Amino acid sequence: MARELTDDQKQKIEENRKKALERLKATKARTDTAKPPEQKKRLRGSKMSTNYYEYNLTTMRDTKAGFIEEDPQKSPEKRRKILTLDEIPYDPSSTQKCRECASLDLDVAYLKVFKVPVCRKCIESVPDKYSLLTKTEAKDDYLLTDGELRDRERLPVWEKPNPHKHTWNNMLLYLREHLEAFAIEKWGGLEELDGEFARRETEKQERKERKYKKSVAELRKRTRVEEWERKRRERLRIEQAHEHTFEAIGDDSCEQKCTICGLTVEVEEF
Known part of the structure; x- marks a missing residue:
């Protein structure tokens, strides 16, 4: 059977408990003054969260596909103009x-x-x-x-x-x-208008014909030149593309002539 503590023993236990608490407080105070205050460690955000902005969605409204809405107080609403009669009498x-x-x-x-x-x-x-x-x-x-x-x-x-x-x-x-x-x-009348229209159409057709005849004449001219060049090459037996071979004409002359096609050029000696 456990013995009960006397009053002197209980008093001594209480004094020891208070001394132990005082020593614990003193130890904590010394450690707090010796160590620098610890800074809170910030978490590094990802690339997706660096440009993050928080919006209050309850205050936002639809702005029609992202376009900026004009202030209705500053600019009046644009409406389609409808033609209406000013006054309609009752009679x-x-x-x-x-x-x-x-x-x-x-x-x-x-x-x-x-x-x-x-x-x-x-x-x-x-x-x-x-x-x-x-x-x-x-x-x-x-x-x-x-x-x-x-x-x-x-x-x-x-x-x-x-x-x-x-x-x-x-x-x-x-x-x-x-x-x-x-x-x-x-x-002067619709008949005169038709006559003027017919005259302009005739002049327009004549301009087209003159332009066509001019183009045909130029084409024939080019064709004659090409035909003459072709016959000349056949007569002289000249190839379509060749390298000129020049030789001097006479002893004191400054002209040279191609031995294949007969092309004559002037040469200056420095």
């Missing part, structure tokens, strides 16, 4: 009607651009008056110049984006009725 009797069928369903573009009240159905059914022509077609069909086509008062034009490529100049569309009236005033 049907005062409303403009189609000049062909008296319809109220007018084409807005023809009315705003060309000042012609006509409906879409009549535009398709009467192409001789209401079809649209490009600038090139207007010059070819009615023999008008660029300066005449710039007259916006008499020849209003409808500018549209070029359908072939958006970076090219806008496409200019003219109304056939306006072009025909302008051409009649310029040439």
Whole structure:
């Protein structure tokens, strides 16, 4: 049976425990002052993590395939221009009607651009008056110049984006009725216009024929020269390609002559 500790023994054990704790604290203090503070060791990042940036995905928004969006407050939103009528009166009797069928369903573009009240159905059914022509077609069909086509008062034009490529100049569309009236005033009538067109076509054909005859004459000239050279070589029995062999003509002459083809050259002696 274990003996119980007396009060003196318990007191002595407690004193020894306190002394041991004090010695441990003193030892730790000496070691802390002797050693330098340890620096934290940084891990070396890989090549993939050197240019890493952290983004807050909750604040990001779609910028349409990476393009920078313009600030809507600084630049107004670009919208497609739509032609609309300014005022439409409530009274049907005062409303403009189609000049062909008296319809109220007018084409807005023809009315705003060309000042012609006509409906879409009549535009398709009467192409001789209401079809649209490009600038090139207007010059070819009615023999008008660029300066005449710039007259916006008499020849209003409808500018549209070029359908072939958006970076090219806008496409200019003219109304056939306006072009025909302008051409009649310029040439005196449609018969005179046809006569001028026929005259220009005849001159164009004559220029082609003159150019063709000139090219044929040059070809014949070259052919005659080649034929003469061929006969000369056959007569002198000269090969097609040979090396000239020159000999002096006379004693005091400065000329030399090829013994094969008869080519004569002048030689200067220094």
